[in-house]
Amino acid sequence: MDDSDALLRLRRGLRDLAGGDRGAGAGPAPVATVVARGRRIRHLRRSLAAGAATLLVAGGSVLVVRGEDAPAPPSGPTAGPVTPTRPYDGKYAPQPPSGAHDPLDTGPRRPAEGVRYRYDLSAVCDLRYAVFGGRVWELADGGSSVAVRWADDRMRGFMSWTDGVRSRSEPDTAVFETETPTALPALRFRPLAGPAPECLGAEPERRYGDAPAATLGPERPERNVRYPYDMTKECGTRYAVFAGRLWRAQSEGRTETHVDWANELPLAAFMTLTSERTAVLEWPAGAEETPRTTTYSPVEARSGDCG
Structure with a gap:
């Protein structure tokens, strides 16, 4: 077999592999792997370019x-x-x-x-x-x-x-x-x-x-950054979920006096992580009002008074 015949057979084999009805996943393992990898890379590039x-x-x-x-x-x-x-x-x-x-x-x-x-x-x-x-x-x-x-x-x-x-x-x-x-x-x-x-x-x-x-802020907040946070009205606002953890207000009763109970919609507030075990909730206040804050500490679960 001369070089021209070998080249012809090689081309025919590649053409049969590309045009066969087995699909990329049914080809030889190295070919299927390369094709799948190429598709993933193209998809990633398109996603990055679009967003x-x-x-x-x-x-x-x-x-x-x-x-x-x-x-x-x-x-x-x-x-x-x-x-x-x-x-x-x-x-x-x-x-x-x-x-x-x-x-x-x-x-x-x-x-x-x-x-x-x-x-x-x-x-x-x-x-x-x-x-x-x-x-x-x-x-x-x-x-x-x-x-x-x-x-x-x-x-x-x-x-x-x-x-x-x-x-x-x-x-x-x-x-x-x-x-x-x-x-x-x-x-x-x-x-x-x-x-x-x-x-x-x-x-x-x-x-x-x-x-x-109903935003809860980021899962990994930076310290001393004031994040938009929507406070729920369940349990008298004694509990909050922030940074993927459950928190309980350190002083009960002080926050509840400022809650609008006319509806069940969450309240637009702000949450700041001040230390590993302290988060401060800031309530909206008018131009002539003193800022309202409540300090929270992390807990493992709610107590029996709020199931």
């Missing part, structure tokens, strides 16, 4: 660097519910953030005051405007301190609002927060005076939902 974003903050400005291969997310049906993997302490389970191709989270059409809801700020108006609770809001400082380039069509976070008349502040205030407050400070919005801007017409599809965010 990667670098968020930088300097001098009050926000910079989100866009990946060149990030595809434009199409509008589509609302994603199904996702079961949280972390334990939660209360009636409402923590809500997961929206996916890359989901409609924008918007919260309910009639939100309760002082309750956090999952919310996505759209990229089309560069953080200057928000649609929340049946109203259009504008950034309180006019957007002069925020400059944005987008890696996605949204910035994921939470939105809540405060009644300006009742809290003696004018006007009403809507607050957007992210799960990483060290990367982006809270943004405050006020009701828009005048017609809605044209840029809102270019927003992706939005989805509405009544479920509160």
Whole structure:
């Protein structure tokens, strides 16, 4: 057999291997392994390209660097519910953030005051405007301190609002927060005076939902960082789940006097890990009110007074 015949047989064998109906998994072990590995690498690269974003903050400005291969997310049906993997302490389970191709989270059409809801700020108006609770809001400082380039069509976070008349502040205030407050400070919005801007017409599809965010903060919080935390009303707020652990208030009764018992919705608060065995809950307070805090210590289980 000359070299040309050997080469011809080699090519025919490779062609038969590639075009056979056995599939990649039925080929020789080394070939199947390489094909599977290549698929995993391509899938990982596509996932990183679609979802990667670098968020930088300097001098009050926000910079989100866009990946060149990030595809434009199409509008589509609302994603199904996702079961949280972390334990939660209360009636409402923590809500997961929206996916890359989901409609924008918007919260309910009639939100309760002082309750956090999952919310996505759209990229089309560069953080200057928000649609929340049946109203259009504008950034309180006019957007002069925020400059944005987008890696996605949204910035994921939470939105809540405060009644300006009742809290003696004018006007009403809507607050957007992210799960990483060290990367982006809270943004405050006020009701828009005048017609809605044209840029809102270019927003992706939005989805509405009544479920509160019920966020518990990160599983591994940094010390002395103030995280958005939604406190439940079960057990008179004596217990909290934070950093994957169960905590009990050190002083009972002090927190309960400030709880609004009109509904069962969790309260928008903040939690700070101050030491390995100490966490401090901070309650919302008006401009003229003293901050309300409750200190918690970790426990193994609830006591019999709160089963």
